[in-house]
Amino acid sequence: MVKIIWSKRALMDLEDIAEYIAKDSVKYASITVSGIIQDAVRLNENPYQSQFRIILPQFPASIISNAS
Secondary structure, eight states: OOOOOHHHHHHHHHHHHHHHHHHHHHHHHHHHHHHHHHHHHHHHHOSSSEEEEOOOOTSSSSSSEEEO
8 A cells, every 4th residue: 555645736626626516515515525535545545446437539438447
C-alpha cells in the first residue's frame, strides 16, 4: 500500500465540486466528496479491484474494464 498524496489542484477541485453541488444540496455535496475520497482510499488499498473507463474520441464506444 502506498500513501495517498493529494495535490493542491486535486483538493481545490474537490472543494469546487462540493461548492457547486452544495448550491442545490449540502447533503449531496458531502456525499459526493466523501465518495470520491473513499474511492481513492479503496483504490489505494486494492489497486487491482477497480473499474476504469477509457474514452477514445476516434471510437464511438467506451472501453470498460474490471481489473481483477
